[in-house]
């Protein structure tokens with residue numbers, strides 16, 4: 034009971050610190066990195082991070098083009114969300130996309146573009162199983178966005194044995 | 207080649223339906239009518255047809271767009287952003303539960319899975335006994351169920367279940383548990399399995415192809431991409447509704463405002479949307495229950511790899527169920543659950559499966575052999591399982607706070623074990639409890655051992671729901687409920703709620719028929735009052 038309580042207080046403290054940090058990073062006067070060409074949400078700081086996360090998250094070797102497709106898929110998914118949710122995802126991306134967030138919260142030393150798949154996977158595993166629910170929520174958001182971005186593309190379907198029924202093709206093609 | 211299927215929406219527009227896409231408006235607008243209905247889903251669709259056919263002038267408001275069969279391409283990446291609330295990623299406040307709800311003309315009925323159940327008699331009895339709604343007898347409700355079943359062609363599905371559903375049937379048979387075939391609201395169904403992306407053949411008798419076309423043919427006016435912000439309250443009356451037109455992206459308000467003044471206001475924005483409108487309006491409520499006791503059927507899942515290919519995305523999505531554990535325990539003693547299977551498609555599966563990397567990928571590659579079973583837990587009957595609460599964010603958008611209580615965790619554990627037993631009994635090679643701390647188990651003993659050790663923690667157990675109920679519940683008087691047993695608001699004489707938010711508990715079965723029947727009954731009373 035006491036250990037639980039201590040853990041709860043710690044989680045609460047770390048949670049508030051996280052939120053404060055995220056709010057600071059996402060403060061309105063902070064100059065945010067430019068959007069990529071053609072994106073509505075994902076910016077130049079998010080893109081290398083998402084590309085780096087995609088490989089260990091999906092358990093796949095991805096070509097540069099496929100990584101780009103995941104990044105654009107995440108963009109489409111977030112851009113379709115209500116503004117309040119977009120703001121939360123922005124906080125998450127800014128937090129782990131920033132140098133200090135990556136180092137001290139994600140515990141990944143090299144820049145996202147240079148981190149090894151093993152280093153990135155270790156981060157995912159820490160957050161997936163974290164005692165702090167807020168970190169698990171962060172992991173789950175990344176999990177949902179990256180999987181939706183990848184498995185939403187028809188090009189990913191053959192490898193998992195999925196195809197729309199034959200007569201659907203007659204309907205639409 | 208163009209599709210051989212009619213697009214009932216395009217055809218209706220060509221016939222001269224009055225439909226205004228609010229995102230195209232360049233100036234504020236004022237409208238007047240007899241009845242304004244907010245939300246075009248199960249409740250709103252039923253109300254629109256019934257009131258328009260009485261010759262009343264009806265304005266129907268919908269936040270989403272008007273689509274039709276020709277836009278339903280059986281592609282998840284198109285369907286989720288266009289047809290669902292929050293791109294099918296709506297979540298509870300702590301992100302522990304993912305909620306599927308529709309956001310398009312036809313509401314959730316445009317994307318639902320067609321399973322059709324009457325309100326269980328045990329639920330009606332509970333509402334009479336524990337909530338004082340004495341008038342809601344089986345005899346009172348039976349004609350309303352019969353009426354909506356006839357309207358929506360609800361009948362037993364005669365085709366054999368797809369192999370994904372057969373796993374449940376076989377498992378039940380092997381273990382000596384009861385199971386049964388479902389009824390569905392379909393006409394000439396092609397057995398495709400894509401109901402969740404909008405039916406491409408018009409077979410599903412959703413509001414989009416039944417009551418809404420009937421209402422529009424009778425002269426109703428549909429406003430799409432218009433979000434009801436608040437009610438215009440004047441003493442005991444509601445003078446109308448203020449709407450924000452949405453922009454071309456369907457998300458950001460365009461800046462134009464619409465004001466619809468009406469003799470009667472009907473709320474049918476669903477069990478998160480309707481309480482949110484009442485809260486944003488600061489509506490009076492002597493019961494202080496607005497937004498409270500909002501229920502899901504929190505769902506937990508179990509995956510199984512079968513020896514043979516079962517292609518779980520093909521064929522009518524839900525056709526078999528088991529109520530063995532729904533009625534096993536007294537309602538207030540232990541949370542019961544209904545067993546079904548969900549349809550499985552790549553995005554749903556990829557996002558729902560736990561874990562990441564090669565383990566997750568390995569399971570994805572087994573998709574053709576994958577069965578998934580689900581347990582719908584019946585919240586709202588046990589004294590400690592009182593559901594969630596709709597609150598408002600700073601920007602006025604709704605947020606459902608939904609703590610997972612001990613009685614629900616007890617039901618989850620029981621259900622996970624039952625599903626593993628059923629899947630092994632049906633011949634599964636391995637079973638995966640959908641929980642971050644579980645791994646595929648080769649035997650029931652292994653699954654059992656794992657289950658003992660799984661922590662009852664949010665964001666480790668995968669919990670989802672496609673059923674939202676309550677938040678503006680019926681009560682016997684103004685102290686105990688937000689609306690009366692005909693959905694009429696206790697504080698406002700001309701305000702009626704006709705969607706899933708009127709239920710005092712969860713339904714304990716897939717809720718669409720309950721919403722239809724209560725909406726039909728309430729709008730009939732309203733229509734008679736206006737006559």
Ligand SMILES: Cc1cc2nc3c(=O)[nH]c(=O)nc-3n(C[C@H](O)[C@H](O)[C@H](O)COP(=O)(O)OP(=O)(O)OC[C@H]3O[C@@H](n4cnc5c(N)ncnc54)[C@H](O)[C@@H]3O)c2cc1C
Pocket residue numbers: 244245246247248249250267268269270306307308309310311312313314315317318319320321322323402432433434435474475476477479480483524672673674704705706707715716717718719721
């Ligand atoms: C994927 C899925 C599968 C399902 N499968 C089944 C099934 O097989 N069987 C079953 O019985 N039930 C099923 N359901 C549930 C069932 O469809 C719903 O319970 C039912 O449609 C609820 O009716 P409603 O009128 O309360 O809300 P909805 O049908 O959700 O309609 C509410 C509408 O109001 C609109 N709205 C909300 N807020 C506003 C606002 N402020 N302004 C304007 N418009 C607004 C929404 O966009 C929506 O279109 C499923 C649901 C989903 C999402």
Ligand code: SF4
Pocket residue numbers: 320392394395396397398399400401402404405406407408409410521522523
């Ligand atoms: S299974 Fe039937 S109702 Fe569902 S999408 Fe296919 S044709 Fe339509």
